[in-house]
Amino acid sequence: MHKIALTMLITLAAFAAGLRFVRAGQPQEATADNKAVLEVVQRFDTAWNRADAEAVAALFAPDGEFVSPSGAITSARAEIQSLLAGEFQDRLQGTTLTTKVHATKFIKRDAALAKGTFTHKGIHLFLGLETSVSGAFIFRIQETDGRWMIEKGYILRN
Numbered sequence: 001m002h003k004i005a006l007t008m009l010i011t012l013a014a015f016a017a018g019l020r021f022v023r024a025g026q027p028q029e030a031t032a033d034n035k036a037v038l039e040v041v042q043r044f045d046t047a048w049n050r051a052d053a054e055a056v057a058a059l060f061a062p063d064g065e066f067v068s069p070s071g072a073i074t075s076a077r078a079e080i081q082s083l084l085a086g087e088f089q090d091r092l093q094g095t096t097l098t099t100k101v102h103a104t105k106f107i108k109r110d111a112a113l114a115k116g117t118f119t120h121k122g123i124h125l126f127l128g129l130e131t132s133v134s135g136a137f138i139f140r141i142q143e144t145d146g147r148w149m150i151e152k153g154y155i156l157r158n
């Protein structure tokens with residue numbers, strides 16, 4: 001009897017823990033919070049591809065941290081905007097960033113990780129040469145005062 005009760009308890013705990021984990025491509029009901037997290041990633045792509053440093057930075061918490069595909073590390077919304085404004089005028093002018101979210105995981109009720117892969121095309125090198133890079137990204141996205149914002153965003157090249 002105790003074995004059955006323990007097995008049921010473990011099964012229920014595992015089930016409850018898995019309720020807040022959504023993998024892309026799985027036929028699970030998406031929660032409103034999960035949709036909000038995915039929307040932040042989509043808005044990031046859209047703003048990046050418009051070369052809109054202000055809009056990208058606005059997706060971050062005021063003290064947000066960002067590691068760009070170039071490896072630059074910034075630790076505040078104003079720094080993120082400044083970094084990207086410079087890069088969008090130079091090496092990243094006209095580039096295209098495409099992300100694909102592979103999984104989201106809620107680590108707290110109001111905080112989630114969005115993990116996936118990216119491709120960044122059209123990066124200017126020198127003498128008119130361009131390159132593309134790919135890799136992985138992970139965003140820690142937090143809800144604060146009803147708004148989902150990126151607290152930490154890492155875009156890491158292969």
